[in-house]
Amino acid sequence: MRKTGTMLAALAVGFLTSTAALAGDVRIMWYSDGVEGDVLKDLLDRFMKENPDVNVVLDNVSYSVVREQLPVQLEAGNGPDIARVTNLKAQSQHWLDLRPLVGDPAYWDENFGAQADWMRPDGSNQISGFMTQITIAGGFANKTLFDQAGVAMPGKDATWDDWAKAAKQVAESQQVPFPMALDRSGHRLSGPNLSYGANYIGPDGKPAPLDEGSKSFLGKFIGWIADGTMSKDVWVSAAGSTYRAAADDFINGQLVYYYSGSWQVPNFSTKIGSNFDWVATGSPCGPVNCTGMTGGAGLVAVKYTKNPKDVAKVMDYLAREDIVKEFSERTLFLPAHKGVLAKGLDFKTDDAQAKAALNEFVTAGTSLSDLARKLPGWHWADTFYGALVTRVSQAAAGEMSLDEAITRIDADIAAKVKDSSL
Amino acid sequence: MKADSPKRTGSGIGETVLLPVRLAMGLIDAPLRWLQRVAGIGGMAAFFLMPNMLIFGIFVLLPFFINFAYSMTGGTALFLPDRSFVGGDQYARLFDCSNYLDANSCTEDTFWTAVGNTGWFVILQVTLMIIVSLITALILNRNLMARSFWRAVFFFPVLLSPVVVGLIWKWILQRQGLLNFGLYGFGFEPFTWLNDRNWAFAATVGVSIWAHMGFYTLILLAGLQAIPKDLYEAAEMDGTRPTRAFLRITLPLLAPNLLVVVVLVLIKAVQIFDEVYVLTGGGPGTSTLYITQYIYETGFATQLRNPGLAAAASILMGVVLVVLTLLQLSLSRSSEKKGARK
Numbered sequence: 001m002r003k004t005g006t007m008l009a010a011l012a013v014g015f016l017t018s019t020a021a022l023a024g025d026v027r028i029m030w031y032s033d034g035v036e037g038d039v040l041k042d043l044l045d046r047f048m049k050e051n052p053d054v055n056v057v058l059d060n061v062s063y064s065v066v067r068e069q070l071p072v073q074l075e076a077g078n079g080p081d082i083a084r085v086t087n088l089k090a091q092s093q094h095w096l097d098l099r100p101l102v103g104d105p106a107y108w109d110e111n112f113g114a115q116a117d118w119m120r121p122d123g124s125n126q127i128s129g130f131m132t133q134i135t136i137a138g139g140f141a142n143k144t145l146f147d148q149a150g151v152a153m154p155g156k157d158a159t160w161d162d163w164a165k166a167a168k169q170v171a172e173s174q175q176v177p178f179p180m181a182l183d184r185s186g187h188r189l190s191g192p193n194l195s196y197g198a199n200y201i202g203p204d205g206k207p208a209p210l211d212e213g214s215k216s217f218l219g220k221f222i223g224w225i226a227d228g229t230m231s232k233d234v235w236v237s238a239a240g241s242t243y244r245a246a247a248d249d250f251i252n253g254q255l256v257y258y259y260s261g262s263w264q265v266p267n268f269s270t271k272i273g274s275n276f277d278w279v280a281t282g283s284p285c286g287p288v289n290c291t292g293m294t295g296g297a298g299l300v301a302v303k304y305t306k307n308p309k310d311v312a313k314v315m316d317y318l319a320r321e322d323i324v325k326e327f328s329e330r331t332l333f334l335p336a337h338k339g340v341l342a343k344g345l346d347f348k349t350d351d352a353q354a355k356a357a358l359n360e361f362v363t364a365g366t367s368l369s370d371l372a373r374k375l376p377g378w379h380w381a382d383t384f385y386g387a388l389v390t391r392v393s394q395a396a397a398g399e400m401s402l403d404e405a406i407t408r409i410d411a412d413i414a415a416k417v418k419d420s421s422l
Numbered sequence: 423m424k425a426d427s428p429k430r431t432g433s434g435i436g437e438t439v440l441l442p443v444r445l446a447m448g449l450i451d452a453p454l455r456w457l458q459r460v461a462g463i464g465g466m467a468a469f470f471l472m473p474n475m476l477i478f479g480i481f482v483l484l485p486f487f488i489n490f491a492y493s494m495t496g497g498t499a500l501f502l503p504d505r506s507f508v509g510g511d512q513y514a515r516l517f518d519c520s521n522y523l524d525a526n527s528c529t530e531d532t533f534w535t536a537v538g539n540t541g542w543f544v545i546l547q548v549t550l551m552i553i554v555s556l557i558t559a560l561i562l563n564r565n566l567m568a569r570s571f572w573r574a575v576f577f578f579p580v581l582l583s584p585v586v587v588g589l590i591w592k593w594i595l596q597r598q599g600l601l602n603f604g605l606y607g608f609g610f611e612p613f614t615w616l617n618d619r620n621w622a623f624a625a626t627v628g629v630s631i632w633a634h635m636g637f638y639t640l641i642l643l644a645g646l647q648a649i650p651k652d653l654y655e656a657a658e659m660d661g662t663r664p665t666r667a668f669l670r671i672t673l674p675l676l677a678p679n680l681l682v683v684v685v686l687v688l689i690k691a692v693q694i695f696d697e698v699y700v701l702t703g704g705g706p707g708t709s710t711l712y713i714t715q716y717i718y719e720t721g722f723a724t725q726l727r728n729p730g731l732a733a734a735a736s737i738l739m740g741v742v743l744v745v746l747t748l749l750q751l752s753l754s755r756s757s758e759k760k761g762a763r764k
Contacts, residue, residue: 068723075500177597232706233597236617239532239704239711240719252598386724390532397619397707400526408531419728420498 024054026310028299029070029080031063034266036132036331043327047317054310063243074302081305082314084132087382088119088298095119095128096301101312102127108319111338118377119298129300130319131336132327136361136368137191137261137292138283139163140268142170144276145256149173153279160192160220160284164229167256174256180224181231181246182259184238184393186385191259191293192217194369195286200384201371206417207380209410217286218392218402225396231255236397241386250278257281261292262361266332269354280357282364291369295376296336332358334365380417387412486740492733500729512734533735535708536716539623543712544691547627551687552680555635559642560672573643577636587633588700592616595625595701616702619709626698626710633697634690638683645679646672678757685750689743713739 028044030037037060044056059080066085073079074094085091099105105127109116112130120126146153149170154162167179182188190198197213210218224230234246250258251271258264265280272278283292299318301311317323321339328335329348335341347355375381387409395405458466488502493512495505519528525535562573579587594600595615602612615621649672657667673680695714698704704711704719713735721732 071727072500072722233614233617236706237703239708239715241724242703244703393705394707397705397709399707399709404526411529419496 024307024310025057026054026082026305026307026314027057027059027080028314029059029061029066029083031061031066031084031297033063033263034270034331036266036327036333039327039330043318043323044314047314051313051317054313056314067243074304077304079302079304081307081311082129082299082301084297084299086295086297088128088300089377089379090382092119092121092126092128094303095126096303096305096308096311097124097126097128098301098312098315099125099127101308102316102319111321111340112319112336114338115296115298115336115376119300122379129298129315130324131296131298133263133296133331133333134294134336134365135261135263135296135334136294136365137188137259138361138364139281140250140258140260140264140357141167141279141281142250142253142256142276143279145170145174145176145253147277154281154284156282157285157290158281160195160217160286163257163281163284164224168229170256176254176256178231178233178246178249178255179229180257180259181234181249181255182221183246184234184242184244184389186241186382186388187293187295188259188261189218189221189388189392190375190385191283191291191372192221192286194291194293194372195283195289197286197288199371200375200381201378207384207413210406213288215402215406218395218406222392222395222402222405226398232396235393238393239390241389259283262334262358265354265357265361268357269332269349269351273351278353278357280360280364282360282367289369290367291372292364293372293375294365294368296334334358334361380413383413383416387416489733489740490737492729493737495730497730498727505730508730512730513738515731516734516738530731532708532711533713533716536711536713539709539711540692540694540713542623543627543694544688547630547691547694548684548687550627551631551635551638551691552684554631555638555642555683556680558635558639559646562639562643563646573640576639579633580636582633584633584696585700587629588697591625591629591632591697592701617706619706622702622706622710626694626702629697629701630691630694634687638687641683641686642676642679645676649675678754681750681753681757685746685753688746692739692742692746 028040030040037058041058044058048054048056066083067087070079070083070085071087071091074091079094098108102108108127108130112127115131115134116127118131119128141153143153146166151166151169151173154166158166164180170176171179182192190200193214196217197211198217199211199213200208202208221230225232225235231246231249233249234244237244245260246255246258247260247264247267249255250260250264251268253276262280268278283290299315301308301315305311318327319337321337324335324337325340325343325345327333328337328340329345332347332349332354335345347358349355391400391405391408391412394400394408395402400408454466457469461469491502492505494507494509495502496508496511497505499505516530516533518530519534521527522534525531525538528534558576562569562576566572582590592599596602597612597614597617599615601615606612613621615625653671653675654667657671662670693714694712695718698710698712699715699718702710704715717732717736717739720735721727721729
């Protein structure tokens with residue numbers, strides 16, 4: 001009888017303590033491109049030791065969950081307490097204003113102010129969160145393949161045509177299936193579009209019809225897919241606006257030139273290792289400029305949280321200068337924190353290729369066009385990207401001509417603008 | 423006496439196990455008798471059907487009506503009260519075509535592409551599924567060596583999750599997949615099966631048949647085993663050829679099972695989604711985009727989702743499924759009547 005009583009008492013204590021822990025739970029929805037999930041977990045473990053009253057639960061999910069399921073959860077007034085998101089502006093109505101909750105709002109404005117507008121409703125001064133990484137889209141070349149083929153790698157101001165010609169020569173010489181590949185992403189496609197003079201934003205701030213700049217590069221791009229210069233696999237491998245990357249083809253040495261972005265550096269560093277030499281090239285040039293797109297992933301607080309104070313405590317911790325520095329150095333991500341950038345970083349890698357690539361992307365970041373800097377904070381950017389991907393992939397698969405694709409892109413975007421009633 | 427002993431033991435255990443049931447029955451006996459007196463026999467039937475009808479109402483009927491309500495609204499908001507009433511605009515948008523045979527002439531061209539793809543998929547998949555399942559059932563009905571093993575082999579894919587099925591076949595058919603590895607080994611050039619619109623379409627048909635045929639084979643096999651053997655013996659004694667015996671005995675007697683299989687395959691084919699979504703993602707282009715994926719993407723997966731349009735498309739799909747089900751009911755009733763007349 002005494003034994004049973006003791007067991008019941010233990011159960012009751014366990015139940016009570018677990019309920020107490022639930023009261024201070026902060027759930028983070030997090031996706032990873034590389035090792036950042038492990039690094040974050042380590043940082044959060046330290047936070048929980050310092051703050052035993054807050055229990056942070058890290059939910060590691062795939063990127064598609066963040067893209068496809070999180071928006072529905074948010075619309076329903078649910079979701080995690082904090083989320084790592086790339087589509088920041090279009091969902092800004094769901095983010096919590098941390099300004100009255102964080103310890104020092106001036107610190108946030110000073111260090112993360114440059115990107116604050118990317119993640120808050122137009123016209124507000126809300127602090128929604130901070131960028132965990134700034135990304136710059138750009139290219140990667142398999143240097144070993146170029147060396148083996150005896151083809152000179154195009155230089156600093158090389159154009160898209162120069163890279164296409166050289167990559168094709170290398171692929172033919174080395175019997176590699178794909179000369180070039182570009183991620184199945186409207187964001188990635190927009191870099192070269194902008195370099196060819198595209199402007200997406202109309203005078204009223206709403207999407208403009210596709211102009212000659214976009215048409216010019218899209219025509220070239222679809223032509224390259226048709227003649228085998230650009231990998232068809234990535235672009236025709238799905239319907240709709242589903243994201244597909246060609247990173248695995250590059251890692252497997254099946255690709256000469258890959259246009260993606262700075263977030264691939266840790267991935268390549270880990271997976272390619274010493275298998276072959278690779279370099280980051282920045283963005284090839286078009287007739288107007290040599291821009292890639294900027295963007296990145298932001299860590300934002302969700303306004304439907306039941307524990308806003310605990311959420312702010314976690315966000316304050318993760319936004320600390322020493323924590324941002326450590327996170328960036330260990331993940332090989334480019335930070336957004338002004339103070340960290342000013343003091344410099346010592347990336348924790350012995351991989352000279354990765355360090356050189358990161359430096360290349362930092363340099364590429366200085367030559368971004370004004371529009372490339374503006375698009376991450378534009379409400380319609382993701383709508384534009386989605387329509388681009390859907391229709392360009394149909395044209396790439398031979399289902400419609402370029403002109404039909406362009407007409408459809410304009411119509412799709414117009415319909416979305418109408419549906420949104422904004 | 424020896425034979426009686428275990429019986430007594432079994433009966434004792436049975437009594438013990440049944441005791442709580444009997445007690446419970448005794449407790450509800452009086453209220454049920456009272457209810458029967460008040461409601462009558464018809465009322466009791468309704469009472470016993472109520473739990474099932476309640477579940478059906480909450481999980482099928484209610485969502486159907488909510489979905490219908492959504493289809494009459496516009497905008498991107500998720501909650502019904504936040505959405506604006508647009509009447510039949512979503513249906514009008516879906517049907518806005520200058521030529522219904524040319525998807526590109528429609529405002530919602532992707533919807534009509536998906537409808538066309540689904541139509542072709544249903545025609546091919548249902549036909550092939552019936553043929554393959556029937557042939558497999560006929561083979562498995564013979565006195566094969568290790569017959570049970572073969573039956574299990576054909577049924578095994580049914581146990582797999584559709585996502586697993588999609589991933590397995592993607593691993594086989596992709597550029598650097600098992601099939602190309604084999605072809606390369608025999609000196610052939612690798613081929614990108616999933617990037618060619620015709621091969622990708624064929625792959626979705628083939629994979630769905632592979633994944634589900636075991637279930638339908640089992641239904642047909644049960645039908646085959648129910649056919650009396652003496653009919654075949656009599657036919658054999660009369661010198662009937664096997665083809666004639668198949669056409670005159672097997673097929674007519676298997677007709678009720680075949681009817682069930684046809685309707686089940688048809689409904690399942692219209693609803694195809696998961697394994698294809700994993701295998702081809704609807705590509706290349708939109709060549710394997712079927713109607714359920716269109717509904718999913720319109721309602722959930724694209725930026726600025728349009729739940730109203732997705733709901734309208736799903737209502738239309740529901741209408742098709744209801745028609746197919748009514749067809750099944752009417753056909754099975756008429757075949758029952760024919761059977762009764764004979």
